[in-house]
Amino acid sequence: MLALAVASPASAQMTDTAERWVPGRLLVQPRPGLSDEEFAKILKVHGAKSVGRIPGINVHIVQLPPNASEKAVAAQLAHNPHIKFAERDMLLKPELTANDTYYFSEWHLTTIGAPSAWDISNGNSITIAIVDTGVEASHPDLAGKLVAGWNYADNNSDTSDVFGHGTKVAGTAAAITNNGIGVAGVAGGAKIMPIRVTNTSGLGSLSYMASGIVWAADRGARVANLSFEAVGGYSTTQSAAQYMKNKGGLVTTAAGNGGTQQTFAYSDTNIVVAATDGVDNRASWSNYGDFISLAAPGVSIYTTAPGAGYGAVSGTSFSAPITAGVVALMMAANPTLPAAKIQSLLYSTALDLGSAGKDIYFGYGRVNAGAAVLAARNTSISDTVAPTVSLTAPASGATVAGLVSVNVSASDNVGVSGVDLLVNGTKLASDSASPYGFTWDSSKVPDGNVTLTADAYDAAGNRASSSITVKVANTADAVPPVVVISQPGDGAKVSGNVNIVATASDNVAVARMTLYIDGESRVTASGASLSYNWKTRRDSMGTHTIRVDATDPSGNTGSRIIQVVK
Structure with missing residues (x-):
């Protein structure tokens, strides 16, 4: 089990843009095939060493020497051709805005067409991992739905909610339906797997989040939700999301509430969700950019709250689990569909908003549970096309x-x-x-x-x-090629057009061959054979010298010299 200390908010490094990361720590993924020994040599140049590894995705937790610049070393490692990515172990906050007055109607369920989706599926048999601040297991709308989870902050199985955010996210995705109390989650029949990845102030590290996704994927979760600021744009969490996708699952992530354009590139490893309001407008505080996959309601979402309560909340933190719930409904409606097909159907059935097609504000559109679940149920896969x-x-x-x-x-x-x-x-x-x-x-x-x-x-x-x-060609090569001139023979008498044919062999390879007549270069050929038509009428009577040089990749040159008489 991975057990690494996360920095407290007071010790977390910060910049003017309020970025936070674990001091002295990088997350580095070497290319597959690079040995631990060679990887250690690359790190040693920077005075760094691997102190742990996230299982399943081969991401190393790398400790830097004191006073090293995390950003500078990450940039240098990222340019090494044998490193797939290197980034700081960012500390991210939950994307929750202030609580609003209670709303006693869940407008978002009708907007996304959840009631028609429930005629087909309620998410039964699907487990959603809530990778967050923990979940209140005794909440009346969540009790009995939780399966075993893990606490990465304390390295134990206590997944109690220490900040309140995870309980709200869990209820949005999968609060019990038809129990006569409280609220209805999007996928009320789904199970909840609580994974705590934050300290008591709500800050969670990329390394814990990625580890939590892998842990959940290995234990049967089909959906994982990460409701932290723009978390889907980082390579470490993308690698973990791809790991889950390869196991038949999908990861939903929050776009963030900064109201700014993000520079992250689009990736189909995870589903990045922006927020909309009650009339399908983009929430003004919702981040945007090429990395947005979808949009979902995120304003005044009524959900479960700590202390067995309920409340209305806003943020992309709730747009993401709404989408996670829809994914669970689709998977339960047709368990045979691969994750990539679920994802493509989710996108193709979304209500296109903004510019036609995918755009930077809504992605492929606002999620449409009714259409998505119907499409999933009616889709059969018989894939015989090879990559x-x-x-x-x-x-x-x-x-x-x-x-x-x-x-x-x-x-x-x-x-x-x-x-x-x-x-x-x-x-x-x-x-x-x-x-x-x-x-x-x-x-x-x-x-x-x-x-x-x-x-x-x-x-x-x-x-x-x-x-x-x-x-x-790793061995130091000091052996020159051997040249054979098969035509004409040594001492031959020649006239008219003479075909000169030569070949060469080498212990590694022959790079090129060059023909000289009386010291004058006539032709150069790549490889181990050469042929040349010598028009002798242009040359004087008498003895002429033919030389063929062959050179190997190490620069060793072998020669063969003959003489002919015209």
Whole structure:
């Protein structure tokens, strides 16, 4: 079990834009295939070391030396070709605005078409992980719905709500329906898995959040919700979301309440949700940008509150679990659908708002539970289409040495589940998140030709492969190529047009060959063979010298010299 201390608000580093992070800590994901030994060498340059690892996604918790700049070291590591990403372990706050006066009607359920969705599904058999501040297990609208969870802040199983936020989020997603009291959650039949990832002030670290998602995915949760400021834009949580997606689940995240445009790129690893009001306008405080996937109601959402209470709350913190509840309804309506298909149906059935198509304010539109659940129930999957895959680096035929960056492009009609890299038919490593890339230590194989194969597969088990051959040259090469001139023979008498043919061989490879006649360069050819038509009428009578040089990738040159008589 991962147990790492999270900084308190007083010790958390801050900038003028109120960013907070754990002092001296980075989250770093090496490329699949990079050994722990080589990774340690990369960190040592910066005086850093790995002190833990988030299971399932190979993200290392890296401790920096005192006085090191977290931002600067993260930027330097991110530019290393053998590192997939490096970022600070950010501390994020729950995206909750001040409580409003109680509203005794849950307008958001009618707006998203939840009643018609309930005619098909109530989320039964689906578990939603509430990765948050904990959940009040004794609340009358939540009691009996909770399954075992985990507390990352204290490294124990006590998932009591220490801040009040998680209980509100849990009720929004899955408060009990038809029990004659309180409120109705979107997916009232779903179970709740509480994962506490914050201190008592509500601040949670990326490392705890990612660990919580992986923990939940490994224990059967099909949906996870993260209602923290713009949490879906960070690479660490995206990696965890992809891990859950590969296991058939989806992660919903809050866009944030800053009312500002975010610079995060769009990612289909998780569902980033913005907030709308009662007339489908964007809430003025809802963040926006390319990273927005969807919008959902987020103004005056009536839900469960600590102390067995109820209240109306606002924020993208509640837009996200509304969407999580819809996802649970869809999964329960058709348990056979892969996560990628659930996600695409969720987007395609959304009510398009703002500019036509996906935009920076509403994403693909405002979530539509009725249409989404109906589409999920009526969709059958018979996926027989294999992914497409190609190795984009190194180039086929390239000569390589040491640590080699191997890049792969893969796509699929539904979704790529992962890519394996094989070296001479033996699996080296797997990568489950685009862009797909590996680090291969070529010193582990003998010099010479090696076949690299990328094997891409989807959730239905369809697979496709692409292979290239590269030349490994790790051993110091001092051996020159051997040249043979097969035409004409040494001492031959020549006239007219003479065909000169030469070949070369080398212990590694022949890079190029050059023909000289009487010291004058006539032709250069790549590879291990050369042919030239010599028109002798242009040359004088007498003895002429033919020389062919062959050079290998290390610069060693071998020659063959013959003489002919015209």
